[in-house]
Amino acid sequence: MSHLVIRPASADEYDEIARVWMESWVSTGLAEASNFLLANLRARIRREIEDGWSLFVADDGGTIAAMLALHLPKLYLDQLFVAPSHQGQSFGRQLLAFTRTQMPDEMYLRCVRENEKAWRWYEREGFVFEKEEVATATGFMMKCYRWKRQRAAG
Structure with a gap:
């Protein structure tokens, strides 16, 4: 089993992060890979970081296995994408555990309604559906979720 390191992304990795993001998004069946999509994701990474994203990568022995984008002031898990070549190895669960160290009491996320595999996973991980928008x-219909830490009784 490989040793996964979750660390802040560096600017020289943005192009590779965009590629991982695109490949993972395409693996949902909701988009097709294209140079246009890749260029949009590259531009979005830079724009979102300027707007407050904290961007992390899951580094698997020097390979970017996943990307995680958090907007900490808004308690918002914005993006969590695992490269298709690294799916099924609990990397998503490790990234979510890391996210809970960054936002330990509460967080929100949105998930494309047609990405049933993703939203069902978030529900299993304790996220509660709140609304669609x-x-x-x-133009995608999004399912909005919230997670709140359970307080011990007593």
């Missing part, structure tokens, strides 16, 4: 940037 249209993402203005993409």
Whole structure:
């Protein structure tokens, strides 16, 4: 089993992060790989970091296995994508555990309604569905979730 290191992303990794993001998104069946999509994701990474993203990577022996984008002031888990070549190895669960160290009491996320594999996983991980809304940037119907730490009784 490989040793996964979750660490802040560096600017020279943004292009590779965009590639991992695109490959993972395409693996959902909701998009097709294209140079246009890749260019949009590259531009979005830089724009979102300027707008407050904290961007992390899951480093698997020098290979970027996953990307994680958090907007900590908003308690928002914005993006969590594992490269198709690294799916099924609990990397998503490790990234979510890391996210809970960054936002230990509460967090929100949105998931594309048609990405059933993802939202069912978040539900199993304790996220509670709150509402649906249209993402203005993409037109996708989004399922909105919240996770709140359970307090011990007593």
